[in-house]
Amino acid sequence: xNSSESSTALKTDEATMQFGxxxxxxxxxxxxxEGEIYGLIGPNxxxxxxxxxxxxxxxxxxxxxxxxxxxxxxxxxxxxISRLGVSRTFQNIRLFPSMSVLENVVTACHRHANQNIxxxxxxxxxxxxxxxxxxxxxxxxxxxxxxxKYKDEGGTSLPYGKQRRLEIVRALATKPKLxxxxxxxxxxxxxxxxxxxxLIKEIRDKLNLTIVLVEHxxxxxxxxxxxxxxxxxxxxxxxxxxxxxxxxxxxxxxxLGD
Amino acid sequence: xxxxxxxxPGALVIVIFLxxxxxxxxxxxxxxxGVDNYTxxxxxxxxxxxxxxxxxxxxxxxxxxxxxxxxxxxxxxAYASAYFxxxxxxxxxxxxxxxxxxxxxxxxxxxxxxxxxxxxxxMGLIVGIxxxxxxxxxxxxxxLGFAEIIRIVILNIDAVGGATGYQVPGYANFLWIGFFTxxxxxxxxxxxKSDMGRALVSIREDELAAEAMGVNTTRYKVISFVISSAFxxxxxxxxxxxxxxxxxxxxxxxxxxxxxxxxxIGGMGSMTGAIIGAIVVTLLPELLRELPPIDxxxxxxxxxxxxxxxxxxxxxxxxxxxxxxxxxxxxxFGLSWLKRPRKASxxxxxxxxxxxxxxxxxxxxxxxxxxxDKNE
Numbered sequence: 221x222n223s224s225e226s227s228t229a230l231k232t233d234e235a236t237m238q239f240g241x242x243x244x245x246x247x248x249x250x251x252x253x254e255g256e257i258y259g260l261i262g263p264n265x266x267x268x269x270x271x272x273x274x275x276x277x278x279x280x281x282x283x284x285x286x287x288x289x290x291x292x293x294x295x296x297x298x299x300x301i302s303r304l305g306v307s308r309t310f311q312n313i314r315l316f317p318s319m320s321v322l323e324n325v326v327t328a329c330h331r332h333a334n335q336n337i338x339x340x341x342x343x344x345x346x347x348x349x350x351x352x353x354x355x356x357x358x359x360x361x362x363x364x365x366x367x368x369k370y371k372d373e374g375g376t377s378l379p380y381g382k383q384r385r386l387e388i389v390r391a392l393a394t395k396p397k398l399x400x401x402x403x404x405x406x407x408x409x410x411x412x413x414x415x416x417x418x419l420i421k422e423i424r425d426k427l428n429l430t431i432v433l434v435e436h437x438x439x440x441x442x443x444x445x446x447x448x449x450x451x452x453x454x455x456x457x458x459x460x461x462x463x464x465x466x467x468x469x470x471x472x473x474x475x476l477g478d
Numbered sequence: 479x480x481x482x483x484x485x486x487p488g489a490l491v492i493v494i495f496l497x498x499x500x501x502x503x504x505x506x507x508x509x510x511x512g513v514d515n516y517t518x519x520x521x522x523x524x525x526x527x528x529x530x531x532x533x534x535x536x537x538x539x540x541x542x543x544x545x546x547x548x549x550x551x552x553x554x555x556a557y558a559s560a561y562f563x564x565x566x567x568x569x570x571x572x573x574x575x576x577x578x579x580x581x582x583x584x585x586x587x588x589x590x591x592x593x594x595x596x597x598x599x600x601m602g603l604i605v606g607i608x609x610x611x612x613x614x615x616x617x618x619x620x621x622l623g624f625a626e627i628i629r630i631v632i633l634n635i636d637a638v639g640g641a642t643g644y645q646v647p648g649y650a651n652f653l654w655i656g657f658f659t660x661x662x663x664x665x666x667x668x669x670x671k672s673d674m675g676r677a678l679v680s681i682r683e684d685e686l687a688a689e690a691m692g693v694n695t696t697r698y699k700v701i702s703f704v705i706s707s708a709f710x711x712x713x714x715x716x717x718x719x720x721x722x723x724x725x726x727x728x729x730x731x732x733x734x735x736x737x738x739x740x741x742x743i744g745g746m747g748s749m750t751g752a753i754i755g756a757i758v759v760t761l762l763p764e765l766l767r768e769l770p771p772i773d774x775x776x777x778x779x780x781x782x783x784x785x786x787x788x789x790x791x792x793x794x795x796x797x798x799x800x801x802x803x804x805x806x807x808x809x810x811f812g813l814s815w816l817k818r819p820r821k822a823s824x825x826x827x828x829x830x831x832x833x834x835x836x837x838x839x840x841x842x843x844x845x846x847x848x849x850x851d852k853n854e
Contacts, residue, residue: 276690302692310690316683318747318808319676327680331692333673337701340672341665343481347672354673394692 229254229289229398229430230275236283237267237274237454244270246454247284252398257424257431259445259462263474267454268434269311272400275432276308277301289397303331307396309387311403311434315375321386322371325358328393361389364426365419381408385416392423399423401433405440417443442466450474492660500653520764522652522720525659526713527756531740532666532749533709538738539746539808540670541702542682543610544618548710549733550625553726554601555594555711556718557638560646562593563719567647583649590649591658591715598711599704601628606703610696625734633726643725650719658716662709667749669705678702682747732787739790743797745804750811755804762789 230252237245244267252258260268274281275288277298286293293301307328316324335350362368365385370378375386384404391399404420405413417440424431435441441448441462448465450458452474458465465471501508503518513521534548563586570589571582609620638644669675680688681695689695718724736759744755766782766789774780782789797804 278686278690297694298686298689299692299694302690308690310687314684314687316680316687318683319679323676327676327688328691330673330677330680335673337669337672337674340674341668343668345481348481350673390691 227254228252228287229256230432231287232275232284233287234284235271235274235281235286237270237279238282244454245274245281248451248454248456250449250456252430252432254430255424255428256446257420257433257444259441259448260432260434260451261436261441261448261465262451266451268451269402270454271451272308272402272432272434275301275400276306302394302396305395305397306400307391307394307398308400309384309391309402309404311406313376313380313383313387315383315387315390317374317376319375320372321362321367321375321378322355322358324375324386324390325361325393326354328390329354329357331394358389358393361392364423365389381412384408385419388419388423392427396429398430398432401431401435403435404433405435405437410439413437413440416440420444493657496653496656499656500651503652518652520760522655522716524757524760525652525655526717526720527737527740527760528659528753529662529709529713529716530737531744531752531756532662533706533713534737535741535746535749535752536666536669536678536709537699537702537706539741539748539752540675540682541678541699543699543703544614545621545703545706546618546731546734546738547605547621547623547625547628548706548737549729549731550605550621550628551598551602551707551710552714552717552733553625553629553632553729554707555598555714556724556729557632557635557644557714558597558711559590559594559715560644560718560724561638563587563590563647563649564645567649580651583647584654586647587649587654587715587719590719591712594711594715594718595708596711598714599708601711602704602707603700606700606707610699610703622731622734625729626731629726629729632729639724641726643723646718646722646724648719648722650716655716655720658712662712663749663753666709670749674698674701679747736790739794741804742794743804745806745808747808748804748806748810751804751806751809754806754811759790762786 228251230250232248232250234247234249235245236243236247246267248271250258260271262268270279273279275286275293277293277296277300280295288301288304288306291304293304296304316327319327333350333354335347338344339347339350359368359371362371365388367378367382367386367389370382376383378386384407388399388401388404391401401420405416408416420431420433421444423429433441433445445462447460448458448462449456450465450468450471457470457474458468460468498508499513499521502511502513503521530548530552534545537543537545567586567590570586574582574585577585605621605624609617609624612620632638633641670678677688677693677698680691680693681698685695717728721728740755740759741752742755743758744751744753763783763786766786769782771779771781
């Protein structure tokens with residue numbers, strides 16, 4: 221792997237998130253290279269989801285810098301960060317409940333919509349062209365994740381594992397360069413987890429993505445990640461290749477105690 | 479342009495239908511067939527209420543922002559356009575007299591509609607930008623407050639009659655009122671079934687996820703609020719120019735609640751629901767009037783018509799208990815109902831248990847407390 225030569229997709233420089241007296245993320249420095257699958261692991265409450273929330277603008281970090289694809293994103297709103305090519309899934313699935321599978325995905329094509337309100341109201345040819353492009357693109361993505369046959373079902377009526385996959389599809393519909401996956405394998409059975417591992421690699425290669433994932437399932441993490449960073453109490457305690465992390469005494473201590 | 483050609487015959491049929499109905503309402507009638515004044519008036523108010531319900535549905539039903547100040551924007555449209563017609567209407571009628579009486583008054587009405595819509599939209603922008611930062615109950619209270627402020631301000635402007643009311647020329651006929659009703663329904667429908675509509679619904683469904691998918695939620699909330707206000711303004715213009723008399727009593731918060739009741743009964747987030755709701759709420763007081771008075775022990779003889787508000791409240795409570803998503807929920811009644819089962823919406827109904835907007839908001843709240851995500 222020659223990722224050391226490629227450029228940086230995401231960089232945090234001593235990023236800190238403090239809630240009153242609680243420091244959820246403490247001077248965290250990350251350096252994710254383009255095209256990499258980067259694992260973020262740590263015990264419960266280590267601050268992993270908070271890291272995602274400051275990366276995507278849900279919270280504004282109280283200290284440090286976050287640079288995504290060369291742009292400093294501190295203080296930007298989530299939709300502005302989304303426009304820089306960042307997309308995410310949520311730990312607790314946040315699909316749009318009343319929409320069908322297909323509608324969920326098409327809604328996320330919003331960033332690339334090429335129709336204004338007048339074209340939509342007057343139903344001009346540009347509107348129909350634009351709708352067709354998005355529906356076809358959404359179907360392509362659903363095809364990759366084997367969800368195309370459920371396109372008219374309610375998004376939240378799918379089984380849990382498929383909802384997780386649908387959320388990834390929805391995130392991909394924004395055509396991101398950086399994809400943040402928050403526990404994508406949670407609630408999946410072992411065979412679904414295996415599929416997902418393959419899919420994550422596949423979409424990385426097919427769509428030229430950089431992927432950061434938070435995950436508790438070590439089989440998935442070890443199977444898919446190029447590098448892994450371990451966080452505990454908001455601090456980075458280890459960073460390296462999966463096999464090194466597995467044997468790092470500090471990591472073992474954080475997970476198992478002394 | 480094939481879309482337009484395809485729908486042209488339908489549009490023509492509607493125009494002819496409106497024209498005939500309009501003729502029937504006039505004193506001469508249509509080949510001897512006429513509609514009496516009472517029925518005509520009822521049809522007009524149904525049409526105006528459909529405009530109000532459909533436009534309120536855009537912000538309440540589809541965007542999920544609970545605004546209850548719709549009558550305020552209706553008042554703004556009504557009074558702004560009435561001021562224009564009273565002061566400049568006759569001059570314009572005279573200068574385009576070659577169009578005939580109906581033609582020249584129609585010109586004035588169209589300008590009045592444009593003015594009413596624009597002024598109401600501007601008012602919507604002024605009210606919307608600060609208040610749409612709030613959510614749920616807080617937004618409801620603020621919009622209600624703004625609507626009352628608007629009404630009280632108008633009440634104190636002597637140029638539009640103040641407390642004595644305001645005489646307006648009756649330039650609106652059913653042809654135009656029906657036209658604007660259909661226009662409103664078509665425009666709102668086309669907005670909802672577009673990229674913008676999906677963005678609005680995504681805000682209702684999950685604001686945090688919508689933002690993460692690149693939707694500028696604040697912007698879309700304000701746009702939908704402004705469009706909604708503009709149509710309320712149009713309804714106000716038509717009301718003013720049909721009723722020929724404006725009093726601020728017509729725009730009290732009771733009117734706002736009436737519009738809310740229409741969309742709650744019909745189903746928030748359903749176009750057909752809003753239309754059905756508007757018809758039901760307009761006709762119900764008239765039907766109550768038909769009922770004979772009863773002798774309630776302890777209350778004396780009571781007319782059902784006087785119990786209008788009590789009965790509305792009762793219907794609202796029963797709806798909330800037995801069918802919180804309204805008659806249609808977020809579904810639409812149309813030809814597609816007959817063609818294929820609506821799997822998508824059925825699925826939602828079974829998952830949410832009850833469906834409907836308030837429930838969805840509750841679930842959001844649960845998500846928030848469970849993982850500490852910030853929903854701004």
